[in-house]
Amino acid sequence: MSGFFDLPSDLGQSWPGLVGLHLREALLPVLAGLLVSLPVAQLCVRFRWIYPPVLGIATVLYAIPSLAFFVVLIDYFGQSETTVMIPLALYSLVVLVPAIVDGVRSVPPETLAAAEAMGFGAVRRYFQVQLPLAVPAIIAGLRVATVSSISLVSVGMLIGNQGALGNMLYAAQTYGRPALAVNAVLTIGVLGMLADAALVLLRHLLTPWMPRKGAGR
Amino acid sequence: MIRIDAVTKRYPDGTVAVDRLSLEIPDRAITVLVGPSGCGKTTTLRMINRMVEPTEGSILLDGRDIRQQPVNTLRRSMGYVIQNAGLFPHRTILDNIATVPRLLGRSRRQARDRAAELMERVGLDTALAGRYPYQLSGGQQQRVGVARALAADPPVLLMDEPFSAVDPVVRKQLQDELLRIQEELGKTIVFVTHDIDEAIKLGTRVAVLRTGGRLAQYAPPAELLSAPADSFVEDFLGADRGIRRLSFFPSAGLELQTAPLVPADADAGTLAARATAAPYLLVTDADGRPLGWSEPGRLTAGAVDRDELLDFGRPFVPGTDSLRAALDGAVLSPTGWAVAVDGEGRAIGVVSQQAIGEAIRAAHGRVAERTEEAAGR
Numbered sequence: 001m002s003g004f005f006d007l008p009s010d011l012g013q014s015w016p017g018l019v020g021l022h023l024r025e026a027l028l029p030v031l032a033g034l035l036v037s038l039p040v041a042q043l044c045v046r047f048r049w050i051y052p053p054v055l056g057i058a059t060v061l062y063a064i065p066s067l068a069f070f071v072v073l074i075d076y077f078g079q080s081e082t083t084v085m086i087p088l089a090l091y092s093l094v095v096l097v098p099a100i101v102d103g104v105r106s107v108p109p110e111t112l113a114a115a116e117a118m119g120f121g122a123v124r125r126y127f128q129v130q131l132p133l134a135v136p137a138i139i140a141g142l143r144v145a146t147v148s149s150i151s152l153v154s155v156g157m158l159i160g161n162q163g164a165l166g167n168m169l170y171a172a173q174t175y176g177r178p179a180l181a182v183n184a185v186l187t188i189g190v191l192g193m194l195a196d197a198a199l200v201l202l203r204h205l206l207t208p209w210m211p212r213k214g215a216g217r
Numbered sequence: 218m219i220r221i222d223a224v225t226k227r228y229p230d231g232t233v234a235v236d237r238l239s240l241e242i243p244d245r246a247i248t249v250l251v252g253p254s255g256c257g258k259t260t261t262l263r264m265i266n267r268m269v270e271p272t273e274g275s276i277l278l279d280g281r282d283i284r285q286q287p288v289n290t291l292r293r294s295m296g297y298v299i300q301n302a303g304l305f306p307h308r309t310i311l312d313n314i315a316t317v318p319r320l321l322g323r324s325r326r327q328a329r330d331r332a333a334e335l336m337e338r339v340g341l342d343t344a345l346a347g348r349y350p351y352q353l354s355g356g357q358q359q360r361v362g363v364a365r366a367l368a369a370d371p372p373v374l375l376m377d378e379p380f381s382a383v384d385p386v387v388r389k390q391l392q393d394e395l396l397r398i399q400e401e402l403g404k405t406i407v408f409v410t411h412d413i414d415e416a417i418k419l420g421t422r423v424a425v426l427r428t429g430g431r432l433a434q435y436a437p438p439a440e441l442l443s444a445p446a447d448s449f450v451e452d453f454l455g456a457d458r459g460i461r462r463l464s465f466f467p468s469a470g471l472e473l474q475t476a477p478l479v480p481a482d483a484d485a486g487t488l489a490a491r492a493t494a495a496p497y498l499l500v501t502d503a504d505g506r507p508l509g510w511s512e513p514g515r516l517t518a519g520a521v522d523r524d525e526l527l528d529f530g531r532p533f534v535p536g537t538d539s540l541r542a543a544l545d546g547a548v549l550s551p552t553g554w555a556v557a558v559d560g561e562g563r564a565i566g567v568v569s570q571q572a573i574g575e576a577i578r579a580a581h582g583r584v585a586e587r588t589e590e591a592a593g594r
Contacts, residue, residue, distance in 0.1 A: 114303030114362075117266055117375070118317050119292035132307045209307040209349040 004179060008171050011161065019187065022164035026150040027195075029085045033092030033145060034138075040093075041100035042126065051101060055094075062094040066155050074159065084156035084163070091152065092145040099141025103134030136210060139203040146199065147192045154188065165191075218244055219265060219373070219405065224274035226260050226430070234260040235430035237274070244372075245403040247395075249420035251410055253453070257430030258409045262375050265407060266295045278373070293317055296366030296374040296404075301382050302358040304350040310336070310361055311346040317369040328368075335364040338401075340394055356387035363395070367402070376408045380415070392418055413454055417442070417461065425450050439465035443584065463541035466580040468533060471543060471573065473557050473566025481508060485518035495567075497552045500526055505563035507532060510552045532556040532564070540580065544573050 005015040013021065044051035069087040077083045107130050115129050154166025161167045165184045172181035219242040226235040235257040242248045250258040263269040265276060267288050276283050283291055296317075304313050314332035319325065336343050339360045350358055359379060366374055380388045392415065399406065410416055416423045417438040425433040425441070427449050434446035442462035445451040451458075476494035479487060480501050491498055492513035500508045500521055509526025530549030533542040535557050546555035547570045555573065557566045 108301070108303065108306075110299050110301045110303035111305060112303075113268070114297065114299050115305075116268055117292055117295075117297035117299070118365075119289035119320055121289055129305060207307070209309075209351070211351045 004183060007168065007180070008175055008177075011167055011171055015183075015187075018165050018168070019191065022150070022153055022166075022188070022191065023195075025081055025084055025156065025162075025164050026088070026153045026191075027146065029088035030092050030142065030145050030149050032085075032089040033096050034142065036089070037093055037096035037100055041097050041104065044097065044101050045104050045130075054097060058094040058097055061090045066152065067158065070159050079160035079162060081156075081162055083159060084153065088149050088152055092149060095145045095148075096138075096141045099137050099144075100134060103137025103141075104130045106137065107133045135206050136203060139199055139206075143196050143199045146195050150192045150195060151188060154184070218242060218279060219407070220277040220280075221261070221264075222275050222277065224261070224264060224271045224276060226257065226264065226269060227272045233430060235264070235271070238426075238430060238432055239274075240424055240432065240435060242405065242407055243422070244405045246421035247399060247406040247408055247419050249408045249410060249416040249423045250426060251413055251416040251420075251423055251453075252426035252433075253428055254411060255428045256426035258411075258426050259377055260430070261426070262377055262407055262409045265373075266292050266297065266375055268292075293320055293369060294371050294373065296369070296371045298359075298362045298366045298374070298376040298379040300378040301355075302350070302362035302379075304358055304361055304365070306350050309347050309349060310341075310353070313350065313361055314364045314368050316365060317371075321369055331368060332364070335368055336361075338367070338398065339364045354387075355383045356391060359383060359387075359391055360394070363391075363398070367398075367404075372405055374404045374406045376406060378410055379408075381410065381412070388415075395419065414461075417464075425453060439584075460541060460544070463544060463577065464539045466540040466577065467536070468538050468540050468543045468557075468576075469536045470579075471535060471540075471557070471568050471576050473535065473568055475566050477554075477567050478564055479516070480505075481521045481523075482519060483516075488513065488516055488518055497527075497554060499529065499554075499556060499564060499567055501564050507556050507558070507564040510550065510554070527551050529556045532558040532562070534558060534560060535565070540573065540577055543568065544570075544577070547573055 007013065007015055007018070011018070040054060044054055064087075066087045069090075070083055073083040073086055077086075111129065111133075112125065115125050120128065154163045154169065157163030157166040157170050161170070163169075165188050168180045168184035172178055172184070221238055221240040221242070224235055224238050225233065227233050238257070238261060240248075250261055252258050260269055264271050265283070267283060305316070308316075311329055311332045314335055315325075315328035318328035318331055323331070333343055333346060336346065341357060341360050341364065345353065345357070350361070353361065362379065380391045383391065396419065408419060420438050422435065423438050423441055424435045427433045433453075434441060434450045436444075439462060441450065442454065442458045442465075445454055445458075474495070476491060477498050478501060479491055479498045480503070482503070496512070497510045498513055498516065499510055500516070502508055507529050508521075508523060509529050511521075511526050515525065528551060530546045531542075533546045533555060537560075543555050543557075547553055547568070550556070553570045554567045555570075556564055557568060559565050
């Protein structure tokens with residue numbers, strides 16, 4: 001009788017190994033998505049007219065099933081982690097771009113006017129005023145993108161066991177061990193919640209300037 | 218001196234915000250731009266630090282075109298205070314104030330020392346230094362805004378409706394504080410407001426702008442009140458301008474009468490002697506503070522019933538208060554006499570409405586003489 005955390009050897013990984021792999025495959029795309037979204041969102045703020053088409057493109061990308069992406073990407077990257085991560089990164093844009101745009105736009109106009117009047121150039125204004133003030137909105141977007149990415153990684157099992165914890169779902173069928181499927185689902189759920197909690201904590205640390213619930217004047 | 222020379226601001230859609238405006242803004246004085254919304258006052262202010270570029274005309278600062286220096290250098294040499302303060306929500310009060318010194322390359326330590334000094338200057342408790350803006354009241358935030366504008370000790374201060382968003386009590390405090398700070402620092406202040414009373418209270422000179430960005434009148438406040446250039450300015454000044462103008466006439470010259478003052482414990486002899494001095498007597502307490510008016514016949518020695526006394530209105534301080542305060546005191550008092558007190562609130566005399574009226578006529582006469590002299594020159 002195998003234990004709950006003992007995995008079939010053909011998965012090629014221990015349980016902790018799969019957890020690490022899963023986190024890498026889920027979080028790297030969100031990070032890449034964030035790095036792409038920041039300049040894209042800034043362009044959308046600067047040139048208002050490009051925001052609707054950008055949002056349209058992001059939405060269309062989100063609507064494309066990952067399987068369709070895999071078919072194309074396998075030709076270039078093979079059955080690899082990269083092939084799994086590229087669609088995930090693209091999916092994150094649909095959440096992150098609007099989150100950052102809203103965050104940057106929510107900076108009070110008088111704060112921006114004051115910054116301009118005090119002699120902040122555009123770059124300084126972006127990095128010292130707009131971006132820090134957009135942090136709550138950006139983290140709100142990251143929470144959605146991260147949790148969805150953690151759950152979506154599993155689909156990578158379809159292209160030769162690249163789904164990290166998702167691979168256990170397939171193994172559960174093959175070996176008739178439903179406990180493996182239960183393990184995968186529970187672990188993915190817990191990872192999602194932990195990642196979310198970590199982001200909430202990060203926001204708390206980054207924004208001591210936000211009014212706190214229950215804190216009086 | 219800031220010289221605005223035939224400046225026009227026309228937007229691409231054809232709207233003219235400012236129309237061939239020329240103004241000379243003197244150094245070390247408060248110049249107020251006032252007018253209804255759409256009169257271009259904020260646009261004019263923003264052209265001084267180039268947040269708005271004029272379509273035509275030029276602006277000279279100490280004889281030099283403001284376009285001759287890099288825009289951010291120009292802006293760092295001018296403090297800017299905005300409605301709702303516009304503080305950085307993510308920076309502490311101290312770091313908000315230290316912003317411009319930091320931009321100018323001062324060390325963090327120097328900038329913060331300076332910021333702490335300014336907190337005291339604008340009347341903020343330095344215990345607030347580590348707080349964030351959301352933890353402060355609107356009035357406190359506005360003080361921080363003023364401190365931030367002053368932090369790099371700029372010669373020029375631009376203020377865009379800085380006190381419009383706070384309640385009237387706090388607004389009055391902030392106005393008084395600004396006048397006090399100005400007394401100490403002597404900045405060249407350009408102050409935009411839509412509130413004519415604020416303009417008259419703060420301005421050394423007031424520029425009244427009309428819709429469409431044209432100058433209606435540019436004059437010291439007393440002159441604005443006594444001789445509005447046209448019906449637009451007169452309407453904008455609103456009612457009571459004769460009464461409001463009295464704020465600019467000192468009450469020091471009023472002849473005070475002391476005979477009607479009687480202490481509450483006066484003996485029968487004193488009361489009898491004073492009975493014919495005036496139609497009413499002002500009863501004072503042991504410290505000399507006014508208690509109220511009474512008709513001489515109603516007073517009995519040693520037994521003054523305080524509840525029987527008539528209200529004495531609002532006393533004025535000769536020399537500090539204006540003729541307006543004196544007249545107000547006389548009007549508020551049922552006897553028609555105003556009570557003059559010293560700084561400690563002790564009655565030093567009384568003055569009748571008639572005497573105040575004569576003082577007003579005399580003051581008008583002096584102004585007329587000065588105007589004629591000026592015209593003759």
